[in-house]
Amino acid sequence: MKIKELLLLTTFLLLVSCTSDNETCREETRVVLRVGFFSSVNSALAIVDSVTVVGIPDGTIFYNNSKSLNKVELPLQSSGTATEFAIRFNEKWDTLTVLHTTQPYFISYACGMIYTHQIDTVLIRGAVSKSLKINAKSVNNQNVQHLQIYR
Amino acid sequence: MYNICRYIVSFILAISITFAVSAQEVATDSVKIAPVKSDSAKIAIWQGVNLEADLVPLITNLLNDNSTFRYEATARMNLLNKYYPVVELGYEGQHTKMATGTDYMASGLFYRLGIDFNLVKQKSVKEANNRFLVGARLGFTNFGYDILQLKVRDEYTGQNFLQDFTDLRNSSLWFEVVAGIRIEVLKNVLMGWTVRMKNQIIQPETGALQPLTIPGYGLSGGNVWSFNYMIGYQF
Numbered sequence: 448m449k450i451k452e453l454l455l456l457t458t459f460l461l462l463v464s465c466t467s468d469n470e471t472c473r474e475e476t477r478v479v480l481r482v483g484f485f486s487s488v489n490s491a492l493a494i495v496d497s498v499t500v501v502g503i504p505d506g507t508i509f510y511n512n513s514k515s516l517n518k519v520e521l522p523l524q525s526s527g528t529a530t531e532f533a534i535r536f537n538e539k540w541d542t543l544t545v546l547h548t549t550q551p552y553f554i555s556y557a558c559g560m561i562y563t564h565q566i567d568t569v570l571i572r573g574a575v576s577k578s579l580k581i582n583a584k585s586v587n588n589q590n591v592q593h594l595q596i597y598r
Numbered sequence: 599m600y601n602i603c604r605y606i607v608s609f610i611l612a613i614s615i616t617f618a619v620s621a622q623e624v625a626t627d628s629v630k631i632a633p634v635k636s637d638s639a640k641i642a643i644w645q646g647v648n649l650e651a652d653l654v655p656l657i658t659n660l661l662n663d664n665s666t667f668r669y670e671a672t673a674r675m676n677l678l679n680k681y682y683p684v685v686e687l688g689y690e691g692q693h694t695k696m697a698t699g700t701d702y703m704a705s706g707l708f709y710r711l712g713i714d715f716n717l718v719k720q721k722s723v724k725e726a727n728n729r730f731l732v733g734a735r736l737g738f739t740n741f742g743y744d745i746l747q748l749k750v751r752d753e754y755t756g757q758n759f760l761q762d763f764t765d766l767r768n769s770s771l772w773f774e775v776v777a778g779i780r781i782e783v784l785k786n787v788l789m790g791w792t793v794r795m796k797n798q799i800i801q802p803e804t805g806a807l808q809p810l811t812i813p814g815y816g817l818s819g820g821n822v823w824s825f826n827y828m829i830g831y832q833f
Contacts, residue, residue: 470697478753502754522753530754551750552805556700559749559758560807 472558475588479520480545480564484536487577487597492517495598499535503542523586525549525562534573536598541573543596552587563587569594645676648780648788650830652688665693665703670814670826679720682731686710690813699747699760706741708814710774727782727832729790735774737796741813742767763807770812771799778828786832796822 486493494517500510509532510519523530523545532543546568553560564586571579580595652670659667670688677683691705714733745763752759778792796815802808809818816822 476751478751507754522756524754525752550805551807553807556696556702556748556810557698559698559700559751560761561751562753563805 470557472555474554474558475590476554476558476561478561478563478586478588479522480530480566480586480594481518481520481590481592482543482594482596483518483592484516485595485597490597493598495536497535497537501533501535503531503533518592523547523549523562523564528567536575539574541571541576544570544572546570547586554588561588566593571596641678643677645679646833648672648674648676648682648830648832650674650788650828652826653829654827663693665691665705667691672828672830674714674830676832680716682714682716682733684710684712684714684733684735686712686735688814692811692813694810698749700749701746702743702810703746704741704743704809704811704813706739706813708737708739708741710735710737710814712736712774712776714776727780727786727788729780730778731780731792732777733775735776735794737772737774737814738770739813739815740767740769741809743809745807745810766807766809768809768812770809770815770818772796772812772815773799780828780830782832788830788832789828791825791827793825794823796824 484493484495485491494515496515498510498513498516498519499508500519500521501508509521510516519534521530521532521543526549528546528548530545530547532545534541534543545566547564547566549562549564551560552563566581566584566586569579569581576596576598578597580597581593582595583591583593586593650672652668655668655670668688668690670686670690672684672686675683686709688708689706690708692703694702696702712733712735714731716729716731718728718730743766745766747760748763749758750761774794774796776792776794778790780788780790783789798812798815798818798820802818812818816824
């Protein structure tokens with residue numbers, strides 16, 4: 448093949464190999480603590496008739512008398528090392544305290560940056576919950592259940 | 599816009615070079631050429647040096663804003679008309695305004711070291727400076743970059759806010775496989791192109807605030823193709 452022909456062939460190959468930047472976010476950016484409700488009797492998922500969750504001390508309402516739930520998704524504070532919630536199961540209140548560390552996590556230029564968390568300790572106090580289990584300590588944009596509350 | 603302009607300019611230059619080659623071939627066909635001695639062992643090892651500059655940025659720099667530019671030059675040593683150790687040096691500034699509102703700006707020097715091999719069998723003295731080159735490069739840059747108005751998600755408040763990250767620095771090391779041609783369009787004046795397939799040797803750490811583009815490399819995070827149109831002088 449002559450150089451001239453080679454030049455023409457490769458020039459057109461170059462032109463069809465152009466790429467473009469992608470600026471659409473296709474990653475999950477939501478980072479929440481996923482908490483499931485279980486029965487302390489048979490360890491099965493248990494539906495709660497009415498659930499209210501309020502952030503402490505700011506009073507942010509995350510769930511307001513929500514009906515028939517067997518799980519909740521709660522955000523953790525990006526500043527500080529503890530996030531506390533008041534959870535009302537039907538008529539009685541418990542307090543859920545999550546001690547954690549927080550790290551910034553860059554996803555992409557299209558999606559931006561999120562905060563991920565590493566759970567250190569979880570405490571629950573009150574009249575309803577009997578115990579809890581930590582399933583996963585890393586709270587990020589993956590869809591996994593982190594806590595199980597037995598009541 | 600930058601890429602589109604670059605490809606258009608590249609296409610025009612490629613066609614121009616093609617016509618230059620064509621014209622030269624017609625001219626040389628009518629001249630009886632003395633054959634070159636086939637015994638390459640008698641050729642001096644040092645056959646000179648070729649200094650080149652990339653033509654494309656001369657036009658694309660004018661089409662972009664002041665913060666997007668590139669200058670690139672090459673020194674190619676000629677050993678036995680077959681082996682060409684190469685040193686490349688460039689300076690690139692990149693400014694990308696994304697649809698999300700994020701501004702990305704990077705600038706820095708980049709360096710490449712490597713070697714080319716000439717695959718054209720030399721048939722005559724006239725064709726001694728016509729080359730089909732393939733080779734490899736090792737590229738390196740240490741550069742600064744700023745990210746303005748990056749979206750940050752605060753899940754607790756349920757809101758996004760914008761944050762600036764400035765005076766960031768990063769280094770990058772990459773490997774290139776290159777191919778190209780050089781045609782002597784005037785006495786000792788060579789023109790041609792080089793196509794490059796680049797691959798980052800060290801990938802950015804997951805979750806770290808990585809650069810969008812890297813001077814001398816291009817878009818960070820994967821294989822990158824690029825090409826240059828060079829003009830040079832054979833010393």
